[in-house]
Amino acid sequence: xxxxxxxxxxxxxxxxxxxxxxxxxxxxxxxxxxxxxxxxxxxxxxxxxxxxxxxxxxxxxxxxxxxxxxxxxxxxxxxxxxxxxxxxxxxxxxxxxxxxxxxxxxxxxxxxxxxxxxxxxxxxxxxxxxxxxxxxxxxxxxxxxxxxxxxxxxxxxxxxxxxxxxxxxxxxxxxxxxxxxxxxxxxxxxxxxxxxxxxxxxxxxxxxxxxxxxxxxxxxxxx
Ligand SMILES: NC(=O)c1ccc[n+]([C@@H]2O[C@H](COP(=O)([O-])OP(=O)(O)OC[C@H]3O[C@@H](n4cnc5c(N)ncnc54)[C@H](OP(=O)(O)O)[C@@H]3O)[C@@H](O)[C@H]2O)c1
Numbered sequence: 001x002x003x004x005x006x007x008x009x010x011x012x013x014x015x016x017x018x019x020x021x022x023x024x025x026x027x028x029x030x031x032x033x034x035x036x037x038x039x040x041x042x043x044x045x046x047x048x049x050x051x052x053x054x055x056x057x058x059x060x061x062x063x064x065x066x067x068x069x070x071x072x073x074x075x076x077x078x079x080x081x082x083x084x085x086x087x088x089x090x091x092x093x094x095x096x097x098x099x100x101x102x103x104x105x106x107x108x109x110x111x112x113x114x115x116x117x118x119x120x121x122x123x124x125x126x127x128x129x130x131x132x133x134x135x136x137x138x139x140x141x142x143x144x145x146x147x148x149x150x151x152x153x154x155x156x157x158x159x160x161x162x163x164x165x166x167x168x169x170x171x172x173x174x175x176x177x178x179x180x181x182x183x184x185x186x187x188x189x190x191x192x193x194x195x196x197x198x199x200x201x202x203x204x205x206x207x208x209x210x211x212x213x214x215x216x217x218x219x220x221x222x223x
Contacts, residue, residue, distance in 0.1 A: 012081030
Protein backbone atom coordinates (compact mmCIF):
# COMPACT_ATOMS: atom_id res chain seq x y z
CA UNK A 1 0.00 0.00 0.00
CA UNK A 2 1.24 3.48 -0.79
CA UNK A 3 1.16 5.22 2.60
CA UNK A 4 1.22 8.78 1.19
CA UNK A 5 -2.14 10.45 1.80
CA UNK A 6 -3.51 7.54 3.84
CA UNK A 7 -5.54 8.04 7.01
CA UNK A 8 -4.08 5.91 9.80
CA UNK A 9 -5.21 5.22 13.35
CA UNK A 10 -2.52 3.92 15.69
CA UNK A 11 -3.30 2.99 19.29
CA UNK A 12 -0.69 3.57 21.97
CA UNK A 13 1.35 6.38 20.39
CA UNK A 14 2.49 8.03 23.63
CA UNK A 15 5.64 5.87 23.83
CA UNK A 16 7.54 2.88 22.47
CA UNK A 17 6.63 0.96 19.33
CA UNK A 18 3.42 2.92 18.65
CA UNK A 19 5.18 6.29 18.91
CA UNK A 20 7.84 5.25 16.36
CA UNK A 21 5.22 3.67 14.09
CA UNK A 22 3.22 6.92 14.09
CA UNK A 23 6.35 8.95 13.34
CA UNK A 24 7.33 6.70 10.42
CA UNK A 25 3.83 6.76 8.94
CA UNK A 26 3.87 10.57 9.16
CA UNK A 27 7.30 10.67 7.50
CA UNK A 28 5.82 8.65 4.65
CA UNK A 29 2.95 11.10 4.17
CA UNK A 30 0.06 9.66 6.19
CA UNK A 31 -2.34 11.59 8.42
CA UNK A 32 -2.13 9.81 11.76
CA UNK A 33 -4.57 9.72 14.67
CA UNK A 34 -3.04 8.49 17.94
CA UNK A 35 -5.35 6.98 20.56
CA UNK A 36 -3.93 6.77 24.09
CA UNK A 37 -4.35 8.34 27.53
CA UNK A 38 -1.12 10.37 27.82
CA UNK A 39 -0.35 13.02 25.23
CA UNK A 40 1.83 11.70 22.39
CA UNK A 41 5.14 13.52 21.97
CA UNK A 42 4.71 13.79 18.21
CA UNK A 43 5.35 17.21 16.75
CA UNK A 44 4.12 16.64 13.17
CA UNK A 45 1.39 18.83 11.63
CA UNK A 46 -0.46 15.75 10.33
CA UNK A 47 -0.62 14.08 13.74
CA UNK A 48 -3.75 14.28 15.90
CA UNK A 49 -3.88 12.87 19.41
CA UNK A 50 -7.30 11.83 20.65
CA UNK A 51 -7.17 11.24 24.39
CA UNK A 52 -8.64 7.74 24.76
CA UNK A 53 -8.69 5.16 27.51
CA UNK A 54 -8.94 1.99 25.44
CA UNK A 55 -10.26 0.02 28.41
CA UNK A 56 -13.45 2.09 28.05
CA UNK A 57 -15.55 1.03 25.04
CA UNK A 58 -17.46 4.33 25.01
CA UNK A 59 -14.19 6.29 24.62
CA UNK A 60 -13.19 4.09 21.65
CA UNK A 61 -16.55 4.78 19.97
CA UNK A 62 -16.17 8.52 20.61
CA UNK A 63 -12.62 8.59 19.22
CA UNK A 64 -13.59 6.87 15.97
CA UNK A 65 -16.61 9.15 15.69
CA UNK A 66 -14.22 12.13 15.85
CA UNK A 67 -11.97 10.65 13.14
CA UNK A 68 -14.96 9.96 10.90
CA UNK A 69 -16.29 13.53 11.28
CA UNK A 70 -12.86 15.08 10.67
CA UNK A 71 -11.44 13.10 7.80
CA UNK A 72 -11.84 10.74 4.87
CA UNK A 73 -12.16 6.99 5.57
CA UNK A 74 -9.52 5.16 7.58
CA UNK A 75 -7.07 3.19 5.42
CA UNK A 76 -4.79 1.80 8.12
CA UNK A 77 -5.43 0.63 11.69
CA UNK A 78 -2.54 -0.40 13.93
CA UNK A 79 -3.78 -2.08 17.12
CA UNK A 80 -0.61 -1.53 19.12
CA UNK A 81 -1.60 -0.41 22.64
CA UNK A 82 -0.84 -3.00 25.27
CA UNK A 83 -0.77 -3.43 29.01
CA UNK A 84 1.79 -5.66 30.71
CA UNK A 85 0.12 -7.50 33.57
CA UNK A 86 2.51 -10.09 34.99
CA UNK A 87 2.71 -12.32 38.05
CA UNK A 88 2.00 -15.83 39.24
CA UNK A 89 -1.60 -16.75 38.60
CA UNK A 90 -2.77 -16.61 42.23
CA UNK A 91 -1.42 -13.06 42.53
CA UNK A 92 -3.21 -11.73 39.46
CA UNK A 93 -6.37 -9.93 40.49
CA UNK A 94 -9.56 -9.98 38.47
CA UNK A 95 -8.96 -6.27 37.78
CA UNK A 96 -5.46 -7.05 36.45
CA UNK A 97 -6.76 -9.88 34.29
CA UNK A 98 -9.51 -7.64 32.92
CA UNK A 99 -6.98 -4.87 32.19
CA UNK A 100 -4.75 -7.29 30.25
CA UNK A 101 -7.63 -8.68 28.20
CA UNK A 102 -9.31 -5.26 27.91
CA UNK A 103 -6.40 -3.28 26.50
CA UNK A 104 -4.54 -6.02 24.59
CA UNK A 105 -7.53 -7.80 23.11
CA UNK A 106 -10.99 -6.26 23.57
CA UNK A 107 -9.78 -2.81 22.48
CA UNK A 108 -8.36 -4.31 19.27
CA UNK A 109 -11.70 -6.04 18.65
CA UNK A 110 -13.63 -2.79 19.16
CA UNK A 111 -11.24 -0.68 17.03
CA UNK A 112 -11.44 -3.32 14.27
CA UNK A 113 -15.25 -3.21 14.34
CA UNK A 114 -15.05 0.57 13.87
CA UNK A 115 -13.03 0.34 10.64
CA UNK A 116 -14.17 -2.87 8.94
CA UNK A 117 -17.55 -1.67 7.53
CA UNK A 118 -16.00 1.18 5.54
CA UNK A 119 -13.00 -0.93 4.53
CA UNK A 120 -15.45 -3.52 3.18
CA UNK A 121 -17.33 -0.84 1.26
CA UNK A 122 -14.09 0.46 -0.27
CA UNK A 123 -12.59 -3.05 -0.70
CA UNK A 124 -9.31 -1.82 0.73
CA UNK A 125 -7.52 -1.28 3.99
CA UNK A 126 -4.92 -2.75 6.29
CA UNK A 127 -5.14 -3.78 9.93
CA UNK A 128 -1.96 -4.56 11.84
CA UNK A 129 -2.22 -6.22 15.24
CA UNK A 130 0.74 -6.19 17.61
CA UNK A 131 0.83 -9.50 19.47
CA UNK A 132 4.06 -10.79 21.05
CA UNK A 133 6.19 -13.90 21.27
CA UNK A 134 4.03 -14.33 24.41
CA UNK A 135 1.20 -14.98 21.92
CA UNK A 136 3.06 -18.05 20.69
CA UNK A 137 4.26 -19.53 23.96
CA UNK A 138 3.43 -19.03 27.62
CA UNK A 139 5.95 -18.34 30.37
CA UNK A 140 6.08 -18.20 34.18
CA UNK A 141 4.18 -15.14 35.34
CA UNK A 142 2.69 -14.55 31.92
CA UNK A 143 -0.76 -16.12 32.25
CA UNK A 144 -2.83 -12.94 31.82
CA UNK A 145 -0.57 -11.33 29.21
CA UNK A 146 -0.10 -14.54 27.23
CA UNK A 147 -3.82 -15.27 27.30
CA UNK A 148 -4.44 -11.83 25.81
CA UNK A 149 -1.69 -12.19 23.20
CA UNK A 150 -2.73 -15.74 22.18
CA UNK A 151 -6.20 -14.19 21.94
CA UNK A 152 -5.15 -11.45 19.57
CA UNK A 153 -3.25 -13.98 17.46
CA UNK A 154 -6.41 -16.08 17.05
CA UNK A 155 -8.52 -12.98 16.48
CA UNK A 156 -6.08 -11.81 13.78
CA UNK A 157 -5.98 -15.12 11.97
CA UNK A 158 -9.76 -15.32 11.92
CA UNK A 159 -10.35 -11.81 10.60
CA UNK A 160 -7.49 -12.27 8.15
CA UNK A 161 -9.44 -15.16 6.59
CA UNK A 162 -12.72 -13.22 6.75
CA UNK A 163 -11.40 -10.06 5.14
CA UNK A 164 -8.78 -11.38 2.73
CA UNK A 165 -11.28 -12.19 -0.06
CA UNK A 166 -12.58 -8.62 0.22
CA UNK A 167 -9.23 -6.92 -0.42
CA UNK A 168 -8.55 -6.05 3.23
CA UNK A 169 -5.25 -7.23 4.67
CA UNK A 170 -4.72 -8.23 8.29
CA UNK A 171 -1.22 -8.71 9.62
CA UNK A 172 -0.18 -9.94 13.06
CA UNK A 173 3.28 -9.04 14.39
CA UNK A 174 4.92 -11.12 17.12
CA UNK A 175 7.87 -9.20 18.59
CA UNK A 176 10.28 -10.58 21.16
CA UNK A 177 11.60 -8.17 23.80
CA UNK A 178 11.78 -4.53 22.74
CA UNK A 179 13.56 -1.67 24.51
CA UNK A 180 10.56 0.39 25.68
CA UNK A 181 9.02 1.40 29.00
CA UNK A 182 6.95 -1.78 28.85
CA UNK A 183 9.03 -3.75 31.38
CA UNK A 184 9.48 -0.95 33.93
CA UNK A 185 7.89 -1.87 37.23
CA UNK A 186 7.73 -5.58 36.32
CA UNK A 187 9.95 -8.46 37.45
CA UNK A 188 10.92 -9.12 33.82
CA UNK A 189 14.43 -8.15 32.77
CA UNK A 190 15.13 -9.47 29.28
CA UNK A 191 18.79 -10.02 28.37
CA UNK A 192 18.43 -8.84 24.80
CA UNK A 193 16.21 -6.06 23.55
CA UNK A 194 15.34 -4.81 20.08
CA UNK A 195 15.25 -1.15 19.12
CA UNK A 196 11.59 0.02 18.94
CA UNK A 197 12.47 2.11 15.84
CA UNK A 198 13.50 -1.05 14.01
CA UNK A 199 10.31 -2.83 15.08
CA UNK A 200 8.30 0.15 13.83
CA UNK A 201 10.21 -0.05 10.53
CA UNK A 202 9.09 -3.67 10.13
CA UNK A 203 5.46 -2.76 10.91
CA UNK A 204 5.52 0.02 8.33
CA UNK A 205 7.29 -2.21 5.77
CA UNK A 206 4.47 -4.74 6.16
CA UNK A 207 1.97 -1.97 5.36
CA UNK A 208 4.02 -0.89 2.34
CA UNK A 209 4.06 -4.36 0.78
CA UNK A 210 2.02 -4.22 -2.47
CA UNK A 211 -1.72 -4.84 -1.99
CA UNK A 212 -1.64 -8.20 -3.77
CA UNK A 213 0.57 -9.70 -1.07
CA UNK A 214 -0.50 -10.38 2.51
CA UNK A 215 2.21 -10.67 5.20
CA UNK A 216 -0.19 -12.37 7.62
CA UNK A 217 2.27 -13.17 10.43
CA UNK A 218 5.68 -11.69 11.19
CA UNK A 219 7.77 -13.00 14.09
CA UNK A 220 10.66 -10.74 15.15
CA UNK A 221 13.34 -11.79 17.63
CA UNK A 222 16.57 -10.24 18.85
CA UNK A 223 19.64 -12.07 17.50
N1 LIG B 1 8.25 -4.05 24.72
C1 LIG B 1 8.24 -5.33 24.40
O1 LIG B 1 9.18 -6.09 24.71
C2 LIG B 1 7.11 -5.91 23.62
C3 LIG B 1 7.27 -7.20 23.08
C4 LIG B 1 6.24 -7.77 22.35
C5 LIG B 1 5.07 -7.06 22.17
N2 LIG B 1 4.94 -5.82 22.72
C6 LIG B 1 3.67 -5.14 22.50
O2 LIG B 1 3.91 -3.94 21.80
C7 LIG B 1 2.88 -3.02 22.08
C8 LIG B 1 3.48 -1.68 22.45
O3 LIG B 1 4.22 -1.80 23.65
P1 LIG B 1 5.55 -0.98 23.93
O4 LIG B 1 6.63 -1.95 24.16
O5 LIG B 1 5.73 0.08 22.92
O6 LIG B 1 5.19 -0.38 25.38
P2 LIG B 1 4.93 1.09 25.93
O7 LIG B 1 6.02 2.01 25.55
O8 LIG B 1 4.62 0.88 27.37
O9 LIG B 1 3.60 1.55 25.15
C9 LIG B 1 2.34 1.07 25.47
C10 LIG B 1 1.32 1.98 24.81
O10 LIG B 1 0.01 1.44 25.08
C11 LIG B 1 -0.81 2.48 25.54
N3 LIG B 1 -1.84 2.03 26.47
C12 LIG B 1 -1.71 1.21 27.53
N4 LIG B 1 -2.88 1.12 28.19
C13 LIG B 1 -3.77 1.93 27.54
C14 LIG B 1 -5.11 2.29 27.75
N5 LIG B 1 -5.84 1.81 28.77
N6 LIG B 1 -5.69 3.15 26.88
C15 LIG B 1 -4.99 3.69 25.87
N7 LIG B 1 -3.71 3.36 25.60
C16 LIG B 1 -3.10 2.52 26.44
C17 LIG B 1 0.11 3.45 26.25
O11 LIG B 1 -0.47 4.75 26.23
P3 LIG B 1 -1.01 5.55 27.53
O12 LIG B 1 -0.31 5.00 28.73
O13 LIG B 1 -0.66 6.96 27.20
O14 LIG B 1 -2.47 5.33 27.55
C18 LIG B 1 1.36 3.40 25.37
O15 LIG B 1 1.27 4.36 24.34
C19 LIG B 1 2.03 -3.65 23.18
O16 LIG B 1 0.89 -4.26 22.62
C20 LIG B 1 2.94 -4.72 23.76
O17 LIG B 1 2.21 -5.78 24.33
C21 LIG B 1 5.92 -5.23 23.43
